Amino acid sequence: MPALRRTIRDSQSQAPIDLTSYDVTFSLKQATETGVTVLIDEEEAIVVDAANGIVEYVWGAGDTDNAGFCMGVFYLTNIDGKKFAYPQENFIEVEIEDF
Numbered sequence: 001m002p003a004l005r006r007t008i009r010d011s012q013s014q015a016p017i018d019l020t021s022y023d024v025t026f027s028l029k030q031a032t033e034t035g036v037t038v039l040i041d042e043e044e045a046i047v048v049d050a051a052n053g054i055v056e057y058v059w060g061a062g063d064t065d066n067a068g069f070c071m072g073v074f075y076l077t078n079i080d081g082k083k084f085a086y087p088q089e090n091f092i093e094v095e096i097e098d099f
Helices: none
Strands: 004-007 023-032 035-044 046-049 054-057 068-077 083-086 092-096
Antiparallel strands (some): 023 068
């Protein structure tokens, strides 16, 4: 499965956010009949191009074992320890297909 790549943008201006001093992680959850299952819990993401806000998450072993629709979010933590979610509203839709 190809890496999940996104450009992190300011919610107002839509300009890319400079991620030079940020740590970035990725989380993925899946709704089930009995609740929500956490598939990925804030695992390290890669800042591909800090100046242009480009990040990606490279799928690891077991990350895509559960077929279905999932909800993803990148978390950005600045040097002061303040944490931001992207997207700020909703989530990144990910569909894992059963082969």
